[in-house]
Amino acid sequence: MNWVANNLDLIAQLSLEHLKLSIPPILFGFLxxxxxxxxxxxFKLTRGLLLTxxxxxxxxxxxxLLxxxxxxxxxxxLSPLNLTIALxxxxxxxxxxxxxxxxQSVDPGVRQAATAMGYGSWRRFWTVELPLAGPVILAGLRV
Structure with a gap:
């Protein structure tokens, strides 16, 4: 415990460096x-190909890869860009x-309800499907 107390500056510096190297790949990967x-x-025809x-x-x-x-x-x-691309x-x-x-886990009834309310496919995706799928997506981010 003494080591941690004596090296808080180093721990903070390395933690910040870790965040700088890990957050951009997560954001780019998500986008x-x-x-x-x-x-x-x-599109069910592309599902197998894309996921494979x-x-x-x-x-x-x-x-x-590196x-x-x-x-x-x-x-x-040793460029950070190299690591960002790999991650x-x-x-x-x-x-x-x-x-x-x-x-896929979003209830089809919810999709039908949004369509019945007049939502177009893009509006339904951004305002209904993506928010409801959010917890499953975040669970996938943990990996």
Whole structure:
């Protein structure tokens, strides 16, 4: 316990660095996975293909991906951008399936009620389906 008390500045500095490196990939991953998950949910023909491709992204070992990314994007090996891209790829792989499953979990009766009230497909998605799917999506973020 003495060590923690003596190194609070270091702990705060490293915690802030961790947040700087982890929050952008989660946000970018969500922004990419949201349309992919929606497409997988909305169009049954694309569900298998999109979720399989997302699953394949997750199978790429990080020790293989991290040295390959600098050659593709022209960044240095130790660049934070390199890490952000790699973590975004893994976030998309996890969140695409999570979002598709979350949208699938919304009660069809709720969708019908929103449509009966005159909601268009985009308005229904943003104001009804996405908020109701939110807890399942957040559960997928924990992974």
């Amino acid at each position: 990419i996975a949201l349309p992919l998950g929606y497409l997988a949910f909305r 491709l997302a699953g394949l992204l997750y199978t790429i070992p990080s020790l293989a 040295p390959i990314l600098p050659t593709i994007f022209g960044t240095s090996f 975004t790829i893994y976030a998309v792989a996890i969140m695409a399936r999570s979002i598709a499953d979350a949208l």
